[in-house]
Amino acid sequence: MARALASRPEIIFADEPTGNLDSRSGAEVLGFLRRSVDELGQTVVMVTHDPVAASYADRVVFLADGRLVDELTEPTAEAVLGRMRSFDVKGR
Known part of the structure; x- marks a missing residue:
């Protein structure tokens, strides 16, 4: 590095x-x-797939099947994880 x-x-x-x-x-x-x-x-x-790592960012964008599906600014690990879980539920 x-x-x-x-x-x-x-x-x-x-x-x-x-x-x-x-x-x-x-x-x-x-x-x-x-x-x-x-x-x-x-x-x-x-x-990254790690919510904690993503929380170090200024902005998190979420991709699904190569498309931008959502974003967060000033993310926390909990907010990233919550958003990831909501996509998992929607995908079922």
Whole structure:
């Protein structure tokens, strides 16, 4: 991760950045990405199925079958999870 960010790219693409990490390491990675936005002005585009990871974002967009179906601004883990559950219920 440090190697990818060392050149300070304007946009960082993170595909499941906490996927195989323990909770402590995952929180460190998410904090690092959040600081890159807040302190360095970088943009992070993250793909995740983890509501906690999504809660670090300014904006969460929800995709279903390749289409944008909803979004949240200033998300919390609980709000993301609730929205995800509502899609699961609708899909049954």
